[in-house]
Amino acid sequence: MLTSGTLDARCGARVFLKAEPFQRGGSFKFRGAYNRLSLLDADEKARGIVAYSSGNHGAAVALAASLLGIHAVVVVPQTGSPAKLAAIAGYGAEIRRYDPATESREEVAAAIAAERSLTVIRPFDDYDIMAGQGTVGVELAEQAGELDLVLVPVGGGGLAAGVGTAVKSLLPGAAVIGVEPAGADDTSRSMRAGHRVRLDVVDTIADGLRAQAPGELTFPINQRLLDDVVTVAEAAIVDAMLFSFARLKVVVEPSGATTLAALLTGAVRAHGQRVAAVLSGGNIDPADFALLAAPRLPG
C-alpha cells in the first residue's frame, strides 16, 4: 500500500493506494486467473485452457498457466497491440488470432474449447475468478486497518464483487464505491435500473473497463454490496495517470487510474475519511502514455 502526503492534502483525507501495477503480470487479473487455474482438476489441467482477451486477462491467464504447467490458448484480435501480444506469447501461451470485424471472440474460444476439450477461462463472470480478485480486498483491509471508504474500478464487475465481498466481511463499516468511466457506465445504469443494462456503444480509453454490460454472476453481488457507483470523465482519468506519474512515481493504466480520478475530482467526497483506492493495473505502453498525456500537459 502506498501513501502520499500530497494526495492526502489534496483530498483532505488519509488515502491508502493498493498498487496492483506491481502485481505479477502488471494487474490484479493474475489473482483471479491463478486461483481459477489452480482449482482445475488434474484432468482439466492436463487438457489445457482457453481464454479470450488481448489485455490483462490474457496476460494473467498465460502467466498463471505457465507457472502451473498448463497449456494455454489465448484468443486475441488481429488488431491487438503488438506489445501486449508479445507479453502473452512471452509467457508461453499459444496465440490464436481472430478478426473482430467478422468473428466473436467468445465463439472462437468456444469452438477451440470444443474441438480440443479445453476449459474456457472467462474474464470475470466466474466465482473462482471473483474470489481471486477478492484477495485485493483482504489485503487492503489487513494493511490499512479501519476504513471509511473503499474505491474500486468496475468493468465486468469481478474485481468489485471480490473486493466488495472481502471488505463487507472484514470491515463492515466501510462503504464500497465502484468507479466507471462515463463512457462505459453500464454498471451505474444497471444499478439505477435495477437490472442489467447493455450499452450499445462503449467509448473510453480505459480498455480494461470496456464491458458493455455487467456480468450475469457479478451484477447481483455488486447490486447487494456496492454502496454507490460513480463515473469519471476521460480527461480526469488522464490527469490521474499524470498525477500518479509525477507524484506517486507509479505507472498506472487508464482503467487503474479511475479511482484516483474519482478522488482528485471530488466525484467521491473523501474529506476527513480513511480511504483505500485500488489502482488496478499499470499496463500501458510508454508511447500510448505519451500520446494520452500530450494534450493535458502544460506548454
Added chain:
Amino acid sequence: MLTSGTLDARCGARVFLKAEPFQRGGSFKFRGAYNRLSLLDADEKARGIVAYSSGNHGAAVALAASLLGIHAVVVVPQTGSPAKLAAIAGYGAEIRRYDPATESREEVAAAIAAERSLTVIRPFDDYDIMAGQGTVGVELAEQAGELDLVLVPVGGGGLAAGVGTAVKSLLPGAAVIGVEPAGADDTSRSMRAGHRVRLDVVDTIADGLRAQAPGELTFPINQRLLDDVVTVAEAAIVDAMLFSFARLKVVVEPSGATTLAALLTGAVRAHGQRVAAVLSGGNIDPADFALLAAPRLPG
C-alpha cells in the same frame, strides 16, 4: 525492494531494486538532507539554512526543513524547470534566483549565508549528508540479505560513499560498483588517475549526476570502497527508463536509471549473482519523459 522476473531472466541474476522514487520528495536526497538538518544545534536551527540546487537536493532540503520547522532559502537558476521550482516552493522554502550565465551558485549562497547567518547545506561533500544517504545501504543489506554486487549511481559521490560505507561494513563480501553516465565520467577518470579530475564539459540527460569533479570529502572514501566505476551511454539510460516504465511500473529519472542501464547492457556482468541496484530517484516531468522516450520507441 522490488524484484522482477523479467529483469532476472534478462540478467541471469537475482536482482533487488532499491526504489528511491518512493522516498519522500521522490529521491534518496531526503535522507541526507534530513540527517544533516536534524543534527544542527538549536541556534543553527533558529537562524535557518541555505542550499543551492534546482533539483532533488533543493527539494529534499526544503522538505526536511519544513518538517523540522527550519527556515530554508534555496538558490535556484533563473532557467530552472518551473515544475521543480514549484515543488521547492510548495515545501515552503524561500526561493532565491540567480543568473547561471553571470553568477556562481556557491557564491550567491555563501553571500546569503554570511549576510543572514545561515548554515550552508552542501549537496554531497558533507559527512552528515553521506551518512544519511548511507541508510540506503543499511536498508538494502537488511532487506536483500547476502549480496554479491551492489550498484549505485555516482554524481558528486555522496550516495556512493554512504552506501559503500554501509555495505562494506554489513556485507563485507559484496562488491560495490559505481555507475556514471559516459558524459559525466569524472569519478571513473579520477579513479584511474588516482586523484580528482575535473571535467571541462559535462553532457548528460542525467541531471542529478552532472558533477564536474568528485567531492573533496567523498572521493577518498569512494577511492577506498568502490570496487569499480563503470559508465553507461545516454541511449542505454533512456532504454532503462523505458524498461522500468513498461516492466517495473516505476517512474525513474535518468540519474536513477543508470544502475539498471548497467545491468541491462551488461556494462556490469551479473550472471549467476545476487545483485542490489539503487534506483536513486523518480523526479521527471511527464513531458520530459515523453520527449526523451519518443526517439527510442518503435513506430
